[in-house]
Amino acid sequence: MKKRKYLLSxxxxxxxxxxxxxxxxxxxxxxxxxxxxxxVFWTSLGDMKIMRAVYEEGQYLHIDTLYNMVKGLExxxxxxxxxxxxxxxxxxxxxxxxxxxxxxGGGNPELLYAAPYNSHxxxxxxxxxxxxxxxxxxxxxxxxxxxxxxxxxxxxxxxTSTDGLSGPWGIALSAGYLYWVEFLDNExxxxxxxxxGNPELLYAxGSGFLRPFGVAISEVTxxxxxxxxxxxxxxxxxxxxxxxxxxxxxxxxxYDGEDNVSNxxxxxxxxxxxxxxxxxxxxxxxxxxxxxxxxxxxxxSSNVGQGLAIARSKIVKESLF
Numbered sequence: 001m002k003k004r005k006y007l008l009s010x011x012x013x014x015x016x017x018x019x020x021x022x023x024x025x026x027x028x029x030x031x032x033x034x035x036x037x038x039x040v041f042w043t044s045l046g047d048m049k050i051m052r053a054v055y056e057e058g059q060y061l062h063i064d065t066l067y068n069m070v071k072g073l074e075x076x077x078x079x080x081x082x083x084x085x086x087x088x089x090x091x092x093x094x095x096x097x098x099x100x101x102x103x104x105g106g107g108n109p110e111l112l113y114a115a116p117y118n119s120h121x122x123x124x125x126x127x128x129x130x131x132x133x134x135x136x137x138x139x140x141x142x143x144x145x146x147x148x149x150x151x152x153x154x155x156x157x158x159x160t161s162t163d164g165l166s167g168p169w170g171i172a173l174s175a176g177y178l179y180w181v182e183f184l185d186n187e188x189x190x191x192x193x194x195x196x197g198n199p200e201l202l203y204a205x206g207s208g209f210l211r212p213f214g215v216a217i218s219e220v221t222x223x224x225x226x227x228x229x230x231x232x233x234x235x236x237x238x239x240x241x242x243x244x245x246x247x248x249x250x251x252x253x254x255y256d257g258e259d260n261v262s263n264x265x266x267x268x269x270x271x272x273x274x275x276x277x278x279x280x281x282x283x284x285x286x287x288x289x290x291x292x293x294x295x296x297x298x299x300x301s302s303n304v305g306q307g308l309a310i311a312r313s314k315i316v317k318e319s320l321f
Contacts (some may be wrong), residue, residue, distance in 0.1 A: 035317040039103065040310060041066075041088055042277055042285060043076035046303030050076055050090060052103070053299055063299075066105030073109075078125035078136070078266075079307035082149075089149070090307060091136060093121035098136065100149075103311070112151035115141075124171045124214075125307075135178060137168040144168050144180060158191075159199065170227070170266075174217035174245060181212045181226065188215065188226065188247070202247030209251075210236055214267040214276075217245055218290050225254065225290070227264040227276060238262055240276060242290075254292050260284060266308040277308040 040053040050067040053060065066088070067073050075094030081103060082089065089100045089112075096115035101107060112134075115121055120140035127134055132149045135158075142161035147153050158178075159165050167184030179190045179202075186205035191197065202224075203209070214227035224245050229238045237257025243249045254274070255261050262280040269275075274290045275298075283302035288295035 033317045034314045036312055036314050037061075038310065038312050039081065040275075040285060040298060041079050041081055041103070041308070042299065042302060042305055043079050043090060043307035044283075044303045045075055045077070045093075045306050048073045048076065050079065050088070050105075051299075051302070052105075064105060066103070067101060067109060071109055075121065077121075077123050077306045079309045080125055080127045081309040081311035082127065082129070083311040083313060084129070086313070088309065089125060089127060089134065091122040091125050093123055096121040098122055098125065098134065100151075110151070112149075113147055113155060124169055126171050126173050128173055135171055135173070137171050137180060139167045139169050139183065142166060142168065144171070144178075158196070163199070169213050170215040172215045172217055174219060177245070179215050179217065179224070179245070181215050183211055183213050186212060188212065188224070188243075190245070200247070202245075203243060203251065207243075207251055208241070210234060210239075212241075213265045216267045216269045216274075218269045218274075220269075220272060221290055223249075223290065225267050225269060225274060226251075227261075227267045229263055229265075238264060240264065240267060240274070254290075255288055255295060259288070259295050260286055260297070265306055268308050268310060270310045275308060275310060277302065277305045279304055279306070 038055040048069045052064045075092050077091045077093045080089040086103050087100050088103045098113045099109040101109040122136045122138050125136045134149050135146045142165040144159045147155045166182050168180045169183045170181040172179045177190045186209040188203040189199045191199045210228050210230045212226045212228050216225045224243045226241045228241050230236050238261045239256035240254050241251045242254050243251045262278045264276040264278050266277045274288045278284050282300045283305045284297045285299040286295045
């Protein structure tokens, strides 16, 4: 009988010890507190830099210089942000190169492609995130080209002057179509990339252009946005126009000089937001709505600003305790 009591007591003691150890040793770790940061990337031809402004939950934090002359930049033009891989891609018109690097500026740029010495440099650039193909324009060679984003493949010539190309500048992708602006002919074109059939003229010179450069597509409203810069002495101010991706809608002004559009070469759509980058008027980067309204200035004093990209990233917010 005593033995049974001893065994029972031992069993209870072990059970209590087990639960005590479990209770003490398996305290749940606190869940990490995530916050979202928004990055505004841009290129400065005048300063030969790539910059980044950081915002957290809509509040401005700081501006970083990511790449500069020390890392080989001479004429950075277009810029694309790849949030999945935390990379940025850019063109350098002066060195005739397409490069990429970590979006925090760490390390040295990676050379992907270089144009021949007897040609001009690339200007605008876009990335198909699904196929991982880059598309870019060389307006002074009348070329639209494409190649794998990792730099491993051959450069594919899509269109040349033989196809009627004349000064292709801005370029954009949407719903399987490649769009581009021809600033010399004052035209907007697109082509279906699934079959690379004949390019389709959307808007011609008589559509109301002054001199178009940048192009962006809103998949929210199914609209096309264009930066349109007036020639010196023109009676109109620089402006941002909108039409439709199929060219059927008449072009109308969304923002103009009264909204601080001043020699903008780049326009970008992000959800309901519309961004543009001025070369004049203090080199500002502005944010407005795709529906119009009063814009706000995000960045000032960008010296001959050119490229523009927006990206977001969720990060762990540091605890105060």
